[in-house]
Amino acid sequence: MAIDKRVASAAAALADVKDGSTVLISGFGGAGFPNTLIRALREQGAKQLTLVVNSATHRYSLTHLLIESGQVAKVVCSAARGAGKDLSPFEQLWKAGKIELVCLPQGTFSEAIRAGGAGIPAFYTPVGVGTDLASGKEVREFDGREFVLERAIKGDLTLMRADTSDVYGNLTFRYSQANFGPAMATASRCTIAEVRAVESEPIPHTRAQLPGVYVNRVVVEEKPA
Amino acid sequence: MSAKPLNRSQMAWRAAQDITEGQIVNLGLGMPVAVADYLKPGLDVFFQSENGVVGVGPLAAEGQIDTDLVDAGSRRITLRRGATIVDSASSFAMIRGGHIDVTVLGAFEVAANGDLANWDMRVPNKGPLVGGAMDLAACAQAVWVIMEHNTRKGGARLIEACTLPLTAKRCVKRIFTDIAVVDVTPSGFVAREMVEGLSPDELRARTGAAIAIAADCGTIKAPPLADGA
Numbered sequence: 001m002a003i004d005k006r007v008a009s010a011a012a013a014l015a016d017v018k019d020g021s022t023v024l025i026s027g028f029g030g031a032g033f034p035n036t037l038i039r040a041l042r043e044q045g046a047k048q049l050t051l052v053v054n055s056a057t058h059r060y061s062l063t064h065l066l067i068e069s070g071q072v073a074k075v076v077c078s079a080a081r082g083a084g085k086d087l088s089p090f091e092q093l094w095k096a097g098k099i100e101l102v103c104l105p106q107g108t109f110s111e112a113i114r115a116g117g118a119g120i121p122a123f124y125t126p127v128g129v130g131t132d133l134a135s136g137k138e139v140r141e142f143d144g145r146e147f148v149l150e151r152a153i154k155g156d157l158t159l160m161r162a163d164t165s166d167v168y169g170n171l172t173f174r175y176s177q178a179n180f181g182p183a184m185a186t187a188s189r190c191t192i193a194e195v196r197a198v199e200s201e202p203i204p205h206t207r208a209q210l211p212g213v214y215v216n217r218v219v220v221e222e223k224p225a
Numbered sequence: 226m227s228a229k230p231l232n233r234s235q236m237a238w239r240a241a242q243d244i245t246e247g248q249i250v251n252l253g254l255g256m257p258v259a260v261a262d263y264l265k266p267g268l269d270v271f272f273q274s275e276n277g278v279v280g281v282g283p284l285a286a287e288g289q290i291d292t293d294l295v296d297a298g299s300r301r302i303t304l305r306r307g308a309t310i311v312d313s314a315s316s317f318a319m320i321r322g323g324h325i326d327v328t329v330l331g332a333f334e335v336a337a338n339g340d341l342a343n344w345d346m347r348v349p350n351k352g353p354l355v356g357g358a359m360d361l362a363a364c365a366q367a368v369w370v371i372m373e374h375n376t377r378k379g380g381a382r383l384i385e386a387c388t389l390p391l392t393a394k395r396c397v398k399r400i401f402t403d404i405a406v407v408d409v410t411p412s413g414f415v416a417r418e419m420v421e422g423l424s425p426d427e428l429r430a431r432t433g434a435a436i437a438i439a440a441d442c443g444t445i446k447a448p449p450l451a452d453g454a
Contacts, residue, residue, distance in 0.1 A: 078355050128359050176276050
């Protein structure tokens with residue numbers, strides 16, 4: 001049977017998500033948020049999730065829907081501060097002790113995900129040495145410089161956004177839409193890509209930016225009702 | 226005091242004067258991004274942004290906006306000639322690998338040994354926000370800071386040892402304040418330039434650690450600019 005990774009709806013693509021899953025979600029600065037898939041995960045209702053997402057409080061992402069609905073037990077991110085003086089939904093739950101937080105430097109966050117998808121269990125980085133974010137972590141000297149040992153991140157599920165796909169799951173991105181998506185696609189057992197459109201012909205290798213080998217399911221964006 | 230401090234646009238202007246031809250530069254959020262507006266005419270420089278844009282151009286005008294094209298501050302931007310875009314993991318590999326010539330960052334405190342505190346004010350009840358600050362501070366070839374010389378209450382920001390959480394150790398090379406350009410050297414702070422009318426004694430009084438005055442210490446000659454703060 002010919003490969004065809006298209007799934008009819010976001011709801012169908014997310015039907016098998018289990019409680020306690022670790023979910024990686026792409027997006028940065030308003031670009032590359034898989035908001036159709038996030039809405040569908042809200043509807044699907046899986047609980048006790050660990051979210052691996054760059055920002056726990058970004059105003060353009062719908063991540064807050066999952067946080068407000070009480071589906072999230074833990075967030076791994078590089079930014080957890082809401083804009084303005086009022087506490088964001090994440091900050092309220094975090095202060096109340098209802099959500100666990102792991103804050104990482106953004107490059108450590110992205111490299112941990114890349115390593116997770118590349119078969120590397122841990123890596124040494126010069127970033128964070130001597131800071132609060134490295135406390136309790138192993139520090140080792142190489143060539144006269146100190147490095148901190150960071151563990152890789154792997155997920156059960158990645159929700160990512162791309163511009164187009166073909167039936168093989170090969171993806172293209174617009175401008176800075178890619179951000180964390182390509183690394184996240186490699187790091188989970190199941191990756192679902194939300195796209196603007198699925199092209200009828202295979203995407204030429206010169207244009208494909210992420211091989212479909214990392215993409216399990218493709219969903220076309222759905223406008224909210 | 227007779228000395229007139231630089232406004233925020235003039236501080237950005239002064240930092241921009243030290244950027245040289247062909248450099249790859251990353252500008253932090255806030256005052257540092259204004260550095261791009263004041264480069265010397267004709268200079269060919271690539272601005273890198275942590276979200277993967279290599280070659281950030283001017284902000285997008287109304288009608289030019291594309292919500293998929295943003296910089297690390299979520300600002301809608303354009304691309305310059307020759308720009309490329311990579312994913313976040315590749316962008317931070319570029320940063321960590323030492324491929325950024327200069328990063329210009331805001332800061333709360335800089336210590337005399339170059340320690341930088343710029344990521345967490347320990348705001349009560351607010352969550353942490355580190356973003357790419359530690360990566361840039363630890364790994365750029367040169368780390369420059371733009372910040373006011375003193376806090377609003379008059380406290381020193383150039384100090385013996387940081388009191389706020391560190392971003393990176395021994396990383397800052399140069400500080401552009403509203404009253405001076407200060408290098409961080411193996412022997413501590415050295416003032417390279419001061420605003421007109423500022424005396425060495427006044428500079429020392431407003432600095433929280435020993436500060437030497439360079440033998441050839443000059444005067445900052447900033448053009449009049451509207452305060453961009």
